[in-house]
Amino acid sequence: MGYCIIIPAYNAARTLPAVVREVLGLGMPCLVVDDGSTDGTSATVEGLGVHLLRHDGNRGKGAALRTGFEWALAHGYSGVVTLDADGQHDPTAIPLLAATARERNVDILIASRDTQFREMAGLRSVWNRFGVWCMRKRTGFTITDSQSGFRWYSARLLKGVSLEASGYHLEMEILMKAWRGGFAIDSLPVAARVADGRATSHFRPVRDTWNICMTFLRHM
Numbered sequence: 001m002g003y004c005i006i007i008p009a010y011n012a013a014r015t016l017p018a019v020v021r022e023v024l025g026l027g028m029p030c031l032v033v034d035d036g037s038t039d040g041t042s043a044t045v046e047g048l049g050v051h052l053l054r055h056d057g058n059r060g061k062g063a064a065l066r067t068g069f070e071w072a073l074a075h076g077y078s079g080v081v082t083l084d085a086d087g088q089h090d091p092t093a094i095p096l097l098a099a100t101a102r103e104r105n106v107d108i109l110i111a112s113r114d115t116q117f118r119e120m121a122g123l124r125s126v127w128n129r130f131g132v133w134c135m136r137k138r139t140g141f142t143i144t145d146s147q148s149g150f151r152w153y154s155a156r157l158l159k160g161v162s163l164e165a166s167g168y169h170l171e172m173e174i175l176m177k178a179w180r181g182g183f184a185i186d187s188l189p190v191a192a193r194v195a196d197g198r199a200t201s202h203f204r205p206v207r208d209t210w211n212i213c214m215t216f217l218r219h220m
Helices: 016-025 061-074 091-104 114-119 122-139 155-160 170-180 205-219
Strands: 003-009 030-034 051-054 079-082 108-112 151-154 185-189
Touching: 003 016, 003 061, 003 091, 016 030, 016 091, 030 061, 051 061, 061 079, 061 155, 061 170, 079 091, 079 155, 091 108, 091 151, 091 185, 108 170, 151 155, 170 185
Parallel strands: 003 030, 003 079, 030 051, 108 185
Antiparallel strands: 079 151, 108 151
């Protein structure tokens, strides 16, 4: 089969419907994983033609992604594109991301916001730059944005790595395990509508940055 779109969402009732409508307007299957929202997030997309899974409580972005990955593999998709629910990413870039990943035969392709780091909130920008530098030095991959949630993942990769993280650090965990497993990783510059979605983000700058950093060091 082709690929599907996975959107992890937590208390995103204000932004999610517009994102979903744009994705569905491209004619692509879309799965929303509602990670225990308390603001009626799921209700805002019911009836739109989206697949919907719900967690009973808030488990974290990583847990929502793992739920989505399991669903995609169970339904036979050859790859997935992950997209944040806060509206920071441009869904019209999805076909380009998927086509480029297949053309380059890579297992992870990150839609990089590297030209917009200066607009990101302070600590996130500092860690993103530092994380990119560390990954280049350690792995040799030309990654320019280590935290972007707009990514292509191949089914081959998702079947080949065992993921454990439940928070934002899952996206670093999968990068490091892909590198150690010999999978191909690359990035593609894609303009973001908002540099880091900070107006609606649930990212905790100190705690989540620490977890990302420790995940990198643990797998290095």
